[in-house]
Amino acid sequence: MAPIVSDEYKEKKKRHILESALKAFGEKGFQLATIDDIVAESGLSKGAIYNYFKSKEEIYLQLMQMRTEQNIAKLKRSFLERGTAKEKLHQFFKNxxxxxxxxKWQKMIGVHLEFWIHSGRDEELKKVMTDRYDDVYQVLLVEIIEEGIRQNEFNKETDPSLISSMVWGTIDGICLHYSVIGRNYPYQEQIRALEEMIFMYLEKGGSA
Amino acid sequence: MAPIVSDEYKEKKKRHILESALKAFGEKGFQLATIDDIVAESGLSKGAIYNYFKSKEEIYLQLMQMRTEQNIAKLKRSFLERGTAKEKLHQFFKNxxxxxxxxKWQKMIGVHLEFWIHSGRDEELKKVMTDRYDDVYQVLLVEIIEEGIRQNEFNKETDPSLISSMVWGTIDGICLHYSVIGRNYPYQEQIRALEEMIFMYLEKGGSA
Amino acid sequence: MAPIVSDEYKEKKKRHILESALKAFGEKGFQLATIDDIVAESGLSKGAIYNYFKSKEEIYLQLMQMRTEQNIAKLKRSFLERGTAKEKLHQFFKNxxxxxxxxKWQKMIGVHLEFWIHSGRDEELKKVMTDRYDDVYQVLLVEIIEEGIRQNEFNKETDPSLISSMVWGTIDGICLHYSVIGRNYPYQEQIRALEEMIFMYLEKGGSA
Amino acid sequence: MAPIVSDEYKEKKKRHILESALKAFGEKGFQLATIDDIVAESGLSKGAIYNYFKSKEEIYLQLMQMRTEQNIAKLKRSFLERGTAKEKLHQFFKNxxxxxxxxKWQKMIGVHLEFWIHSGRDEELKKVMTDRYDDVYQVLLVEIIEEGIRQNEFNKETDPSLISSMVWGTIDGICLHYSVIGRNYPYQEQIRALEEMIFMYLEKGGSA
DNA sequence: AATGAATGAGGGTTCATTCAT
DNA sequence: GATGAATGAACCCTCATTCAT
Structure with a gap:
């Protein structure tokens, strides 16, 4: 017999719950946000939520998973358009x-960073996160930088992995500060200055 | 009547509790660590702890307060020795x-960052933190950079506040990554590369 | 309009549900077994089950009802063949x-005994059970024993009701032990020893 | 520093909780009785109960443990007075x-039997229970019967283990019936008839 | 008749905080 | 000052039952 609701319907509902959870977590943090907060936010019943996720922790994990995937997809999409390594890197910072x-975005960052710290306290989760960091985030920039070196756009002496790591660290640091300080934080200037600094470093040669 | 125990004794006991709390928070995070964890870590009784602090939150706040003060004191101490702005800045990165x-240090960072995020969710706390950031941390570097500009060590065009903000953001980002990834993270190389990059920027001129 | 499905079909489905429930209850006990366990066991949907039974409790009651009827029918069937009281009683133990x-049988016993205890906590149910015990189970043995007394097979002094009660009690006790201990319990030897003992008692005269 | 309350105080409180639990379990059965029932029965707070026991299940286990120990102690005590095997066995039934x-006793039996069945569904628990049955309950009667055989009080041909098993099974069966049926069940006559039957069997020779 | 998503009361458990000793 | 037993609000999660489709 045909299923009562489509997979699409269920997927939509899951997403709705995850988005409600994101709001709730953003407001109070994962630990302090209660299932009842998610209930209130989503308009669903407690039981309904447990029909889709088996625990609050699972909601957290899947929420972060989903957002990471969206993030990565967005990053990769912005590089589809061909171009030089310089152009790609510029596009990266522009994003x-x-x-x-x-x-809303400010709160989301809080949730992400909190999750990052949380995962540092759980061996299993930590492995997932560091693997993802190495295999996805690091690789993304390393490849661009290496391409730039090959094409003589960037200085041969630079260490792509070190630069990539620096960029990601700085971006996270900037986000961290923005997440706490908010409006008064010169987020965009920071990103621009970072770009400038990184390009200077890549072109004139760091660690030379 | 004379106090039964000296203030010094009380101060020592408070510090002992705060240090035990730091361990407990480092292990599980603030929310998950329980008063009983602190009891176990400190060897004191629950009642004793509540004689010195009126709530778990207060322990958290005072712990962070204490550590911030220690931090700042340490930073400032390292600049007492006179020197050029360059030397001071170099000393900063060397620290x-x-x-x-x-x-242990890795776990401590987790606690600090967690607290940072936590404070972003509480208006009152947030004000304390951003004020401290502006008045202490920012000022520290801004003053050095301004001094360097006055002494023609650094490029006139640079924006001291922006650079300072960038440095602090990057340091926090590097710490964040180190706190999650741990041993495998090239923490020291990152700090060194950051120094190099910042000096290059300050000397050859960013935003020029 | 004619019924869409025959009564026979419905009866079959009900029996299927009851048998699935028996398995589920046997595995975890009535309280711990969930409707979802019955759903999984039966392959039907939750709604289907509630079309046939109005509650979990009702499934329990009807299951026990059904099994009691089967039990009684089986017992009575084995006595249809004529014979002396002795032969009948022997047949009883042989069964x-x-x-x-x-x-499977071991688990079923658990369910039955659990139900027995359950019914002791509900006045209404208790009445049903004790009436059934008196009117069916007791009567069954009492009649055989009385017949044996009339035919001079058994000692006149014996109290049929007391003996019957003893036999049922002992059988239930043996089943109880078997249900917990399982394979290692000398079930058959116990039944045989019980038979021997009862016959000795009935022939040489108990309570004389 | 001296403990705030004595071990004796704590032991007393534990016993109080266990007794309250026994009442609650007796009323509704283990599963249906709630912690709140025990709270109501005991006059303590929920937290207090969890200071002494880590879960409802543990209360159940310790309750049964305690009652078993009391039971065994009582049984053994009644045999301290020397005597022939016959006298001891008689004393056993008399008890x-x-x-x-x-x-109250009727309800207690329900709890015990329920626990017995419960343990049949949990391998670990089952081992504890069957070991206890073998090492304590069986041994108790087997030793008396063997003594009786050695002293020529009982028939040489009897199987002590089988008889013991039969006695315990029957006693449990009688208790089971009493627990459901209650006042109207001829408990004492049953025990007396059992004694008579067993003695007849032991003296004139069963399985001969 | 059948389906299974939705409901929400209710249960076990935790833990910051209090306070009698 | 110190102790740790007691408190109870609050939380996560379960599951019998309902009902729109």
Missing amino acids: YAEIELSQ | YAEIELSQ | YAEIELSQ | YAEIELSQ
């Missing part, structure tokens, strides 16, 4: 500079 | 590069 | 001795 | 015959 600095 | 990368 | 000691 | 048939 970050253009993020809409809503309060 | 960070030389931090002992123990597991 | 019990020959029960296949499967794990 | 059971003289039990006060209060409603």
Whole structure:
């Protein structure tokens, strides 16, 4: 017999729950946000939520998973358009500079960073996160930088992995500060300055 | 009547509790660590702890307060020795590069960052934190950079506040990554590369 | 309009549900077994089950009802063949001795005993059960024993009701032990020893 | 520093909780009785109960443990007075015959039997229970019977283990029936008849 | 008749905080 | 000052039952 609701319906509902959870977690943090907060936010019943996720922790994990995937997809999409390594790197920073600095986004960052710290306290989760960091985030920039070196756009002496790591660290640091300080934080100037600094470093040669 | 125990005794006991709390928070995070964890760590009784602090939150706040003060004191101490702005800035990075990368320190960072995020969710706390950031941390570097500009060590065009903000953001980002990834993270190389990059920027001129 | 499905079909489905429930209850006990366990066991949907039974409790009651009826029918059937009281009583014990000691049967006993205790906590149910005990189980043995007394097979002094009660109690006790201990319990030897003892008592005269 | 309350105080409180639990379990059965029932029965707070026991299940286990120990102690005590095997066995049945048939006792039996069945569904628990059955309950009667055989009080041909098993099975069966049926069940007559039957069997020779 | 998503009361458990000793 | 037993609000999760499709 045909299923009562489509997979699509269920997927939509899951997403709705995850988005409600994101709001709730953003407001109070994962630990302090209660299932009842998610209930209130989503308009669903407690039981309904447990029909889709088996625990609050699972909601957290899947939420972060989903957002990471969206993030990565967005990053990769922005590089489809061919171009030089320089252009790609510029595009990368442009993506970050253009993020809409809503309060919602500010809260989301808090949730992400909190999750990052959380995962540092759980061996299993930590492995997932560091693997993802190495295999996805690091690789993304390393490849661009290596391409730039091959094409003589960037200085041969630079260490792509070190630069990539620096960029990601700085971006996370900037986000961290923005997440706490909010509107008064010169987020966009920071991103721009970072770009400038990195390009200077890549062109004139760091660690030379 | 004379106090039964000296203030010094009380101060020592408070510090002992705060240090025990730091261990407990480092292990599980603030929310998950329980008063009983602190009891176990400190060897004191529950009642004793509540004689010195009126709530778990207060322990958290005072712990962070204490550590911030220690931090700042340490930073300032390292600049007492006179020197050029360059030397001071170099000393600044050297401080960070030389931090002992123990597991204990890794956990402490987690607690600090968690607190940072936590404070972003509470208006009152947030004000304390951003004020402290502006008045202490920012000022520290801004003053050095301004001094360097006055002494023609650094390029006139640079924006001291922006650079300072960038440095702090990057340091926090590097710490964040180290806190999650741990041993495998090239913490010291990152700090060194950051120094190099910042000096290059300050000397050859960013935003020029 | 004619019924869409025959009564026979419905009866079959009900029996299927009851049998699935028996398995589920046997595995975890009535309280711990969930409707979802019955759903999984039966392959039907939750709604389907509630079309046939109005509650979990009702499934329990009807299951026990059904099994009691089967039990009684089986017992009575084995006495249809004429014979002396002795022969009948021997047949009675033989029935019990020959029960296949499967794990399934072991679990079923658990369900029955659990129900027995359950019913002791509900006045209404208790009345049903004790009436059934008096009117069916007791009567069954009492009649045989009385017949044996009339035919001078058994000692006149024996109290049929007391003996019957003893036999049922002992059988239940043996089943109880078997249900917990399982394979290692000398079930059949116990039944045989019980028979021997009862016959000795009935012939040489108990309570004389 | 001296403990705030004595071990004795704590032991007393534990016993109080266990007794309250026994009442609650007796009323509704283990599963249906809630912690709140125990709270209501005991007059303590929920937290207090969890200071002494880590879960409802543990209360159940310790309750049964305690009662078993009391039971065994009582049984053994009644044999301290020397005597022939016959006298000891008689004393054994007398103990059971003289039990006060209060409603409270009736309910207790229900809890015990329920626990017995419960343990049949948990491998670990089952091992504890069957070991205890073998090492304590069986041994108790087997030793008396063997002594009786050695002293020529009982028939040489009897199988002590089988008889013991039969006695315990029957006693449990009688208790089971009493627990459901209550006042109207001829408990004492049953115990007396059992004694008579067993003695007849032991003296004139069963399985001969 | 059948389906299974939705409901929400209710249960076990935790833990910051209090306070009698 | 110190102790740790007691408190109870609050939380996560379960599951019998309902009902729109």
